[in-house]
Amino acid sequence: RGAVRAAGGWTDLVVTPERGVRAVDGLLTGLHEPEASHLLMLEAVAGRAAVRLGYAQALARLCLWHEFGDVHLLLKEDNRHGTHC
Template structure:
């Protein structure tokens, strides 16, 4: 990893994968939000689904007025899915 400057149109998805991120703090978003693809790229779909199921059971709040949760990378690395920083 090298620090750099500039702009990217990179979209983090489960298919693209991630190489450096082990987890992230995030708010809760609507089920159809594209943000969930990034969460799935880090933690995997099962972990995201469990987090959202628990949030619904616990009556967590959503968006700017809501709660924050920590998602950690799933056990198996996503390196096989990661195509690097190039297109």
């Protein structure tokens, strides 16, 4: 794989679990509705199981969609925490 280099311009690339990510180890994100396309990007970073577990925990704790302070950390799937992140 080539090195990641800064560049300018637009892209039509869409981050999905199938495409994967190369330069992201984790991200902080708010909660989005379960049908949101944003979840595909989260699954590309953390894996489907971790995202589903995180959302189940958030719902159990009455976290709200798009609310300030309701945020979670997702780590890359091969991270040592696996689906327990």
